Amino acid sequence: MGKPSKDKRDIYYRKAKEEGWRARSAFKLLQIDEKFEIFKDVTKAVDLCAAPGSWSQVLSRKLYLKEENLTPNSTSNSAIVPAQPNENVKIVAVDLQPMAALPGVTQLQGDITQYSTAQAIIQEFDGTQADLVVCDGAPDVTGMHSLDIYIQGQLLLSALHIAFNVLKLGGTFVAKIFRGKDSDLLVAQLQLFFEKVWIVKPRSSRNSSIEAFVVCKNYKPKEGFDPTQLTPYLNNLF
């Protein structure tokens, strides 16, 4: 018998199976929340590049189903205590790919680099605003480092465009990045819009991966900032 694949030997892969998460990525979001309390007082959230849906599952279980004892270290479902669903919660999940339905999650299928997708998300909020926008978007990696970082950058720009249009003042933005030589510049640019910005690598993110996450808290753009200024860049992306 051959060796099991690297994924199957991975502790988070096994924990994800045991606890019913669609992907091991769930632990990245749970660990970011453990450190930065990104779910505190959140009732409206957007999950960009959401398929197969483990981050949406976290949002659904934490915010809508209000499951208690759902921690990055929980080892079995028996510890989870579901309460009454919170019907005030709105979660919008978007991906190129369809994904199976989740309680309390509205799904949109679309390309986040397209203006029409941004518009559809904005319309979902119908004049209200989101407390949290998360994006775990990743292109198919080519292995050409600079190209991969560039395409990831375009996803980040598209996610920011959506965040700038739907986030409330004081809101939180979390997105995957590929770490490169311009990470410090990225932090400096994000600090123009958010009071606090960190780059973090959750312990469940593989050391071999160049991925990391920006965590941006307290959305506070300069007075007079018009989020539609970014819009012209969208349709020219790829």
Ligand SMILES: C[S@@+](CC[C@H](N)C(=O)[O-])C[C@H]1O[C@@H](n2cnc3c(N)ncnc32)[C@H](O)[C@@H]1O
């Ligand atoms: C790493 S997976 C996301 C995993 C997800 N957070 C989870 O926990 O299940 C990256 C996703 O990005 C999506 N994606 C890549 N480019 C996209 C785009 N332009 N618009 C929408 N989704 C995109 C892919 O379809 C893929 O499902």
